[in-house]
Amino acid sequence: MKPSELEMQAGGCVCKKVRYSLIGSPLRVTICHCTWCQRRTGSAFGVELVFHEDQVLFHPDTLSVYRHISDESGRWLDQHFCNNCGSSIGLTLESVPSIQSISVGTLDKQNWSELTNLERRHVFVRSARQWSDIPGDVEQYEEHFRN
C-alpha cells in the first residue's frame, strides 16, 4: 500500500457541494441491516466506514444534519447529508461518542486497498432482507455488537 493512500482520501456527494478529506484508515466497516438504515439509504443496508471524528474534515458548504431519535434506545443519531442533492454522507451517534462514519459509496477512490483488510461487522441482521445474502463466515450480530 502506498503511504499517500494512508494519509489522505477524499470523497463527497453527487453534486460536489459537500466534500470531505480523511486522515488515516477507518477503524472498521459496519454493514447495518436495521430498518432505519434501510430507509435512510433507500437500500437494503447501510455500509459505513467508522472513523474517529478527528480523522474527518468536512468542507461543509451545504452539509446538513437530520437528528433521528431511535424509537428503541431513545438515543439520537445524526444523519449528515447534502441539502442540495440529498446524498447521505455519514452519521454520528450518541451511543458511540467521538465517532464519525462515512457512507462508503461517497468515497472518490472505491478501490482504496486499505478497505479490503478492515474488520467488517454485519449488525442488526435480524431485520436483513431475505435476499441479502450474508456469508456464514463473517462477523454478525442480531442487533448491535455492543449489546
Ligand SMILES: [Zn+2]
Ligand atoms: Zn450534494
Ligand SMILES: [Zn+2]
Ligand atoms: Zn442501521
